[in-house]
Amino acid sequence: MTTAQQQQQQQQQPVITITKILGALTLVTLNLLMKSCAHIEDVVVDGTCRGRGLGKGLMRRGLDDAVNIHKCVMVDLTSNPNRIEARTLYQSLGFELRDTGVFRYTVPHYRK
Numbered sequence: 001m002t003t004a005q006q007q008q009q010q011q012q013q014p015v016i017t018i019t020k021i022l023g024a025l026t027l028v029t030l031n032l033l034m035k036s037c038a039h040i041e042d043v044v045v046d047g048t049c050r051g052r053g054l055g056k057g058l059m060r061r062g063l064d065d066a067v068n069i070h071k072c073v074m075v076d077l078t079s080n081p082n083r084i085e086a087r088t089l090y091q092s093l094g095f096e097l098r099d100t101g102v103f104r105y106t107v108p109h110y111r112k
C-alpha cells in the first residue's frame, strides 16, 4: 500500500474521542481451584447523570462479563447501609444480602 493510500485509509476511519467519563466500576475476577468468582468495586455514576439507567447498565455489563467471559459462578460486592440507591440497584439485579461476617486485615500504617 502506498503512503497516499495509507493516508486516505486513515482519513476514512472514524475517530472516537472520549471527552468525559460518566460512570465506572471495577470488576475483579478470581480463578480459584474449583471455580471462578468475581468482586465488583468502585461503582459510581457522575452526579449530573444519576437516575437515567447508567448505573444499572454498568452493573449489567459487569455481570455479563463476569458470567459469560470469565465464567464466574458468583459475584460479590459490599455496600454501606447508607447507600440506599446502590443497595436498591443491587437488589433489583438479583444480589442478595448475606449475613456472613466480613473480616478484613488492614495494614497497620493505613489503620485510622
Ligand SMILES: CC(C)(COP(=O)(O)OP(=O)(O)OC[C@H]1O[C@@H](n2cnc3c(N)ncnc32)[C@H](O)[C@@H]1OP(=O)(O)O)[C@@H](O)C(=O)NCCC(=O)NCCS
Residues within 6 Å of the ligand: 042, 043, 044, 045, 046, 049, 050, 051, 052, 053, 054, 055, 056, 057, 078, 079, 080, 083, 084, 085, 086, 088, 089, 092
Ligand atoms: C448507585 C449509583 C451508581 C446508581 O447509578 P444511577 O445511574 O443513578 O442508577 P440507575 O439510574 O441505573 O438506577 C438503577 C436503580 O438504582 C435504584 N435507584 C437509583 N436511584 C435511586 C434513588 N434515588 N432512590 C432509590 N433507588 C434508586 C433503583 O433500583 C434503580 O432502578 P429503577 O430505575 O429500575 O427503579 C449512583 O447513585 C452513584 O454513583 N452513587 C454514589 C456512589 C455509590 O453509592 N456507589 C456505590 C458504592 S457501593
